[in-house]
Structure formats: C-alpha cells, structure tokens
Amino acid sequence: MSNILNLSSHTTDEDLKHLTTLLLYHLVEQNGGQVQFKLEDAHRVRENLATKMVQMQVGDEVRLKIINRLPELS
Secondary structure, eight states: OOEEEEEEHHSOOOHHHHHHHHHHHHHHHHHHTTTOOHHHHHHHHHHHGEEEEEEOOOOOOOSEEEEEOOOOGG
C-alpha cells in the first residue's frame, strides 16, 4: 500500500538523501544525460515552495508531487 509522506516529517535525513539522489539521477538520465539550470532559478523555485508542499508517494513507484499548501498550514 502506498503512503503519502510529507518529506520534512516522515523521512529520515538518510532516506531523503538516498531517494533524492536516485530521483536526480533518474531525471538526468531521462533528459538525455544532462540537466542545466542557473542558481537564481533554483532560488526562485525554493522561494515559491513557501506556498507549496512537497509530497512523496512511496509504493511500487516513488513519486514527488508539489501541491498548493493548505491555508491552515501556511
């Protein structure tokens, strides 16, 4: 059965590092072996996440999903 997890409260730092690394390698491989971005783009995305939540669905597949944060969680 799959679980919806809030990365900040349900995974250990070690789990998060491992899954993040695997997902990053998978993303790069799926995009022809290269992903390129500017640091300012990364900072902008990080700022926008203040109004979003990142969820991870863990089951037979691992999925990341970015959703709007519920008002009571802001």
